[in-house]
Amino acid sequence: MPAPQARQITPTTAERRRLEALAYSRTAPYQQVIRVRIVLDAVRGHSNNEISHRRGVSVDTVRTWRGRYAELGLNGLADRRRSGRPPRLTPIQVAEVKALACQLPAETGVPLSRWSCPDLAGEVVGRGIAAAISASTVRRILAADALKPWQHQSWVFIRDPDFAAKATRVLELYARTWDGVPLGAGE
Secondary structure, eight states: OOOOOOOOOOOOHHHHHHHHHHHTOSSSOHHHHHHHHHHHHHHTTOOHHHHHHHHTOOHHHHHHHHHHHHHHGGGGGSOOOOOOOOOSSOHHHHHHHHHHHHSOGGGGTOOOSSOOHHHHHHHHHHHTSOSOOOHHHHHHHHHTOSOOGGGTTGGGOOOOTTHHHHHHHHHHHHTTEETTEEOOTTO
């Protein structure tokens, strides 16, 4: 049985310029640069064995990237999406966790001033939103959002008994008054 023939690659002029730019890029990921150099060596007519020796990779690696470029072009040199473990929570469950975090615990009948991640995880399981969820998972869900509406009222829970008097003095400055007297331009 004859040995399989290496895939022939004939990029367009624009593709070749793009490959050359990527091959000598200082900002592209290293794996991408190696893959592009493999393809360029193939375009120049080198065999898979020669390329593997030049680039310090196995022949199978050369064959893989050469074939992927022949099939898909430059997009074929990117990593394919890996499957990984499927998410345990549905997007609806994640939204329900976030909605629960946005509510004050007193509104839900829980005798807390505000949620902690372990308390929130217990409430999620207690309400049947999820069969099981850890506090770290709740923390990851809440940290993933750019907006954090569950944090906007955290300043309300002040422990300083003189806070109202102190806050009044600061807020008067914003209103440009001090003890009821308007402030001048230089004050």
